[in-house]
Amino acid sequence: MKKSILVTNWRQLAVFAGDLLAVSCAWGLAYVIRFNGAVPLDFIRTGLYACLLTVPIHAAFFRGFGLYRGMWVFASLPDLVRIVRAVAASSIVSVVAFVYVGLQPPVPRTIFVLHPVFLLMWMGGSRAAYRFWKEHRRYGDLFARGQPVVILGAGRAGANLVAELARSPEWRVVGLLDDDPNKIGREISGFKVYGRIKDLSHWAARLKAQNAIIAMPAMTREARQRAAGECLRAGVRAMTLPSIEDVVRGGATEGRFRDVNLHDLIGRAPVEVDSSAVRQMVSGRAIMVTGAGGSIGSELCRQLARFAPAQLILLEMSEFALYAVHEELGLRFPDVETVPIAGDVRDGLWLEAIFRQHSPTIVFHAAAYKHVPLMEERNAWQAVRNNVYGTFKIAAVCVANRVERFVLVSSDKAVNPTNVMGASKRMAEMVCQVMQQGAATRFEIVRFGNVLGSAGSVIPKFREQIARGGPVTVTHPEVTRYFMSIPEAAQLVLQAAAMGTGNNVFVMDMGEPVRIADLARDLIRLSGYAEDKIDIVFTGLRPGEKLYEELLAAQEETLPTHHPKLRIARAREVDHEWLDEVLAWLTQRTIPSDDQIRRDLRRWVPEYEPAVRPSLVLVQRSAREPKTVA
Incomplete structure (x- = not known):
């Protein structure tokens, strides 16, 4: 360590001495140029005196401006400005x-112009030459090596990326x-x-x-999504720099690019959460989350922990999921004190x-x-039994213990349900509506659609099928679903909980529905396959499934809230009376x-209409030649 410091000091002194020589x-040189090579003796004498005076003045300012703190190998515009x-x-x-x-x-006035110009040329040029020599020595053999890559975006981020990749043995920039x-x-x-991003197919081939690397962190999410789509259509591997929002939220590192994923293709704008309202609701209180080991439950726990609850009580039936979270x-x-509780909400x-024992103030019921x-x-x-009776049991305990808030995590499948799961979630909503009557506890219900990458969702299944070489199975070519990210869903659940005044059914803005077949094709291309x-393979709708999901029943209307992504x-x-009859049915011995x-279920949920299973199986042997097989 001591030797390294001595070497560094020696180099700084050498550079300092070189600058004074300059x-x-x-x-x-300024005198020679001024007098065309024939300097009079009187001017030589005063010129030497002046030089002896100006050298220490320059030495003092060079040290004072910190010209020797930087390293020449990284000399750049800020160093030149300092010089x-x-x-x-x-x-x-x-x-x-x-x-x-x-x-x-006197010293000729021309000298005061020529001298600083020559000095700047010497000092700046020497540093630039050293950096060029050093980089050529280190990275010169990388030229024409690496995989050719096109940069999408010629702004500041693109320029920085070009400079960075010039030192990479893996990548070789061929254009922007x-x-x-x-x-x-x-x-x-x-x-x-070379041209516009929409012409990527042409330029990638040429x-x-x-x-391709998308270097547009300051652009809108829609612009980055279009660029990612162009990469897929061009058949090139798509990578991206993180957006400014991702860097600010701490979810990414500026300058580090990664592969484009489904979140980049169908992801939505970041959620603006009223952090002060959520913090006021959560901070210093005991919070319970049921289903804490699930996709939504675990993300709720992560989001809640950010707001410093006094205690976070984790209810989970799966032992491993409870241990993991x-x-x-x-x-x-x-x-944050976390309390793992294993057991059944029924x-x-x-x-x-x-x-x-724990007296929770707020309960988020995500178990289902x-x-x-x-x-x-x-x-x-x-x-x-789990979705309806479990909701009733924990809701009843909340009412008996005068819990402040009870938040039910519901589903878009509860709207005009065609399956048992959706009907049971609608019944759970109705249980909360009944329990609200005359209770001090405020019951809030939050509906949303599918979340990207959740346990049991279609995306992990698609990835497994692609890894095996296919086929990828899709139920129907026209089936659509709403998608959102797990963090977005959890944040909106917290926002709804903070906004709710009791007996509210919050509906999230799910954006535009996505065709599952298109999702499968995007995943195939993202995985590097044509x-x-x-x-x-289209296998036909499974039991209880329908082609599209809804967020509102026909007889429901919505009211706006102050949050653009939440409606009531x-x-x-x-x-x-309805609840008494349902409980008698749920507790029967047979x-x-x-x-x-x-x-x-049709009696308890009039809007429930069981789906009729299709009699045909649709098969698509390739992405372009569908067949129908009986």
Whole structure:
């Protein structure tokens, strides 16, 4: 360590001495140029005196402006600006000193112009030459190596990326594309901006590039999504720099690019959450999350932990999921007390004991059976018991213990349900509506659609099928679903909870529905395969499924809220008599058949209409040649 410091000091002294030599040489050169090579003896004498005076002045300013703190190998524009300022300041002070001393004959005024120009050329040029030599020595053998890559975006981020990739053994920039017509035809660090991003297919083929990096962090999310779509259509591997919002939120590092994923293609604008309202609701209080190990439940726990609750109570039936989320929260939020509780929300005595011991102020009820086909046959009774009776038991305990808020995480499948899972979630909503009547606890219901990458969702299944070489199975070519990210869903649940005044059904703005077939094709291309390499097979709608999901029933209307992504639905009212009959049915000693359950559900949920299973199976052997097979 001591040797390294000595070497560094020696190098700084050598550079300092070289700069002072440059001051003297530039001074002499200025005299030679001024007098065309024939300097009179009188001017030689005063010139030497002036040089002896100006060298220490320049030395003082060079040190004062910190010219020797930087490293030449990284010399850049800020270093040049620092040199200009130091030379300008020292030259002005030198002029004042010469006037004060009164040299005769005086220093020619031309010298005061020529000297700083020559000095700047010497100091700036030497540093640039050293950097060029050093980089050529380190990276010169990388030229023409690496995979060719096109940069999408010729702004500041694109320019920085070009400079960075010049030192990469893995990548070789072959050109840039940008939608700004003023940039087309220009060059950045010797690389041409060839055309618009929409022409990526043409330029990728012409430049023989199979890779593209989206370098537009300051652009709108829609612009980045269009660029990602162009990459897929061009058949190139798509990578991206993180957006400014991602960097600000701490979810990414500026300058580090990664592969484009589905969030970049169908992701939505970041959620603006009223952090002060959520913090006021959560901070310093005991919060309970049921289903804490699930996709939504675990993300709710992460979001809640950010607002410093006094205690975070994790209810989960799966032992491994409970262990995983408890370990993660302990590492990420060591100052938040987390209480892992294993058990079933249908166990009323157990719930009473937990509530007496921990006295939660707010309960987020995310525990539910959600897989539509799995719950439609052979498991229908368990779906109803867990989703409806479980909701009733924990809601009743909340009312008895005067819990402040109860937030039910519901689903778009509860709207005009065609399956047992959706009907059971609608019944859970209706249970909360009844429990609200006359209760001090405020019941809030939040509906949303599918979340990208959640457990049991279609995307992990598609990835597994692609990894095996296909085929990718899609139920129907026209089936559509709403999608949002898991963090967005959790943030909107918290926002709705903070906004709710009791007996509210919040509906999230899910944006535009996405065709599952298009999603499958995008995943195939994102995985680096051409469409004709992985078969897409249409297998027909599964039990209980419908072609599209809804967020509102026909008889429901919505009211706006102050949050642009949340509206309040006016749901159909139910009474205590309905709940008494449902509880009698749920606690019967005999287990009804699946068909009997579906018949009874139509009585409890009038809008429930069981889906008729299709009699045909649609098969698509490739992405372009569909077949229908009986």
